Amino acid sequence: MEKLKSVVPDALKRMIAKSTADDLPSTCNSFLEFFLHTEQFQMIVGDLAHSESALCCKNRDAALESKRKGNECFSSGDYVKALNLYSQALRFAPIDVDDVNKNLVATLFVNRASVLLKMSFLVECLRDCTRALLISPNYAKFNEAWYRRGKANASLNGFEDAVHDFNVAMHLEESLSGKRQIERELKLIVDQYKGNNSVDQHGKDVLHTLVPAGTWFLKSIDASDLVKNGELMFTYLDEVVEEIGKENVMQVITNNASNYVNAGMRLMEKRGRLWWTPCAAYCIDLMLEDIGKLNVHDNTLAKARQVVKFIYGHTWVLSLMRTFTKNHELILLAITRFATSFLTLQSIYKQKQVILAMFSSEKWCLSTWAKKPEGVKARSTVLFDPSFWPHVAFCIKTTIPLVSVLREVDLEERLTMGYIYELTDLAKEKIAFNCGGMERKYSPIWRKIDARWNSQLHRHLHVAGYYLNPQLRYEDKFSNVDEVRKGLYECMDRMLGFEDRLKADIQLDSYDQANGDFGSQLQEFAV
Secondary structure, three states, X not given: OHHHHHHOOHHHHHXXXXXXXXXXXXXXXXXXXXXXXXXXXXXXXXHHOOOOOOOOOOOHHHHHHHHHHHHHHHHHOOHHHHHHHHHHHHHHOOOOOEEOOXXXXXXXXXXXXXXXXXXXXXXXXXXXXXXXXXXXXXXHHHHXXXXXXXXXXXXXXXXXXHHHHHHHHHHHOXXXXXXXXXXXXXHHHHHHHHOOOOEOOOOOEEEEEEEOOOOEEEEEEEOOOOOOOHHHHHHHHHHHHXXXXXXXXXXXXXXXXXXXXXXXXXXXXXXXXXXXXXXXXXXXXXXXXXXXOOHHHHHHHHHHHHHHHHHHOOHHHHHHHHHHHOOOOOOOOOOOHHHHHHHHHHHHHHOHHHHHXXXXXXXXXXXXXXXXXXXXXXXXXXXXXXXXXXXXXXXXXXXXXXXXXXHHHHHOOOOHHHOHHHHHHHHHHHHHHHOOOOHHHHHHHHHHHHHHHHHHHOOHHHHHHHHOOHHHHOOOOOOXXXXXXXXXXXXXXXXXXXXXXXXXXXXXXXXXXXXXXXXXXXXXXXX
């Protein structure tokens, strides 16, 4: 039907749109007269009347044979051929026939969905999974449909739908190993799309308590009734400190919600040698979110999303794009939604010439998508919007340095306490440099970064970590300003008793001058 719709002329479509019930005989005649002279109509009629594959000539054995061949092609990685074979099997398969205790048609839809998922035809994958579930909605063996639909929804940023589908798949899965695999993937999706928000796969608020020994999991609790109450949150965190031993706890890290901030500050009031700090990755992600709300960034992201959504939402267009990009994807997933947006923007810019060539190609211009409103809009943005590409470049220059800091913090390849102060400063300097040192360009970005940094992330503990990191302390460009020294002294005053503080002051002089035990070993480390 889609093939037939695509060849109907606009004049005939307008005539039908304006017609009434009384016009039905004449509009049907107009349709028939038009279709009788089209090659597509003749081909479809031929298919419908084919002695072997016609709708009224279903053949179970032929369907099973095509399915078997499709399975072989799928296993060998020949996804295009597998897609064709599964589609052929669906034409042959009777609706009421089972295959290994499963409805054959539903099984074929699930199999084809697997191929579509592999080929990143996500919308089509969703459609086939849903078709399979409509045929066999309560059949436990079709957890594969829920699972694949969940993966497709996750890739399309349908977070809530993905969580629902994965939970159903996990409930229906019979094997323990299968349940664990689904649970692991569900956790990754929750972490990716919720960042550090404490929400589990069932939508419940959960507190995870982690202890750094590397990072060691201590426990989790259902905090659905806890997270909105600052008093209860403080009580819980205080009990954890007591459980671990107050002498063993130097720092408590939570996310930045107001109830957590309140609990953290109260904890510092009670525990004189303890520091509370907000999650660095979460703060940096909020910086990216704030920058993304600036007019240039917001408008550019909206245009880019429209282009990407159009390309990835239509099988033929996506296939054409991959032909031009040589299978390089435009969408790049990162640890947070906002980082993903800007990395995808960078990916689009890297493929600029290829995208321009695609929308200018003869193949595109002769396609039906070139005449559809969404296709016209996407092409117009890419080829004729004078501000689109310059603004894409500007957005990349003003955000990617911050995305790099987010990656560094989240990867945990090294302890970031001694680096976060320096990394943030370097990111700001890089952004200013990318803007050619023009204050009117970089100052709005700096203001967004500083607003989050000064109110949330800038802590004496981070400054002390910067000062006491020999790799940075012995560099010529080390910033030994009043703010840095004050942060160090505040930490020493809070965490050390009188005698220990005196000893630390003496050792600090030796550390500053790299004397004694602070000499060759630390100099080596700094190199």
